[in-house]
Amino acid sequence: MSNDDTTKGRAPTRRGYMKYGGAVVGGGLLAGCAGQSDSESEPAETASDATSTPTRTGTEDDPYSVQMAPMGVVEFDEVPQDVFTILGHHVDMLLALGRGDDINAMHSPGYHQALYEKLVARLDGVSVDWEGLYSSWPPTKEKLYELDSDVHIADPAKVTTGEGWADSNVQEIAENVAPWFGNTLSGTNRTPPEDWADRYEHYTLWEIFGKIAQVFQAQDRYDALRSIHESVLQTIEENLPPTYDRPSAALILLSADEDSGWGYKMNYPGYYAAHTRPMGAEDALADAIGEGYGDDGRNITLDYELLLEADPDVLLVLGPMTGYFSLGEIRQRLENDDVASEITAVQEDRVYAQGARRQGPILNLFQLEMTAKQLYPTIFGEWKGYVNGEPYPEIPEDEQLFDRQRVADVVNGDI
Incomplete structure (x- = not known):
């Protein structure tokens, strides 16, 4: 894990390379710009400005802002090296920027290790090694002082929903350790929590990724991966069958x-549905979930x-690729x-493994491909099937929706 040992001897309150801009308001963190707690073993995209660019000044060696x-x-006075994070979408973004080894914490590292090692097996030269990291939800203030990270890639509004995390504690860590x-x-x-409502804004997955890339001065990697993503979306959108010919x-x-579980909206705004919403399939559970059920109507x-x-017609089952569930079982x-044996998807053998909803760019690319094949095999090529414990299945090159080597090159810094 990459650490900048030259910074560790300084008192936290004198950390010189990063600081917040703006003003502290009351017990909150800043004035300015306007989940294990969920059922995926992780704590609990419609953008208002889809073309916005993060504020940035300076070069890699000069102070800059995001x-x-x-x-x-x-x-920031310089690019962060030692990185604390919590949730999978941020973990994925750091991996995509070539910063996977700089992570010192994440929620449920074994869960993420099991999932991502199956994906990076198809990306030459890319690997993950997160076993034994601090499982960071909810984090403790004492541990954050001990880790002495250069930046906390985590949402402070979400952190305040964790036990023992008042706004004042979030502000303390920002001032004494890192932002x-x-x-x-x-x-x-x-x-968002009430105290954060006037400064919160919702972004797409790729907008968040773009801003994280700015923090690490890695806009070239972001641009390259965004181009790949846009190409995948274009391929899917241009080849979708008419609405009447799409499966539920x-x-x-x-x-x-137990004979129970959770259902999630497939076409709901937000990055949780960033791999299913583009498919335009009928969400069989939309009426059952409704608009007011669960957390903002997202599940049932x-x-x-x-x-x-x-x-x-099709069941997309979360969990098997994490190693926590067996698709065969x-x-x-x-x-x-x-009862379940009467479901059309079960009778027609269209029960498929998925990864996770909390996704960053790498998982999003793989899940766009797998979901397109699972829903529309005659258009995008047959899904080769996931075998429990094995890597993401090998897809013939002429049936891939994105170039694995190109993604690997970008993650490895060969832009």
């Missing part, structure tokens, strides 16, 4: 030992009866149950 809600303008820089509630465009689908997470607790009532449970 703006993102809810922090406002954050100033916060992250945006999490854009996952479902979730309503349900995105679900099943309980490991379901059983097999409700799932049969929705009767999706899930299929067997569904097939052996008197």
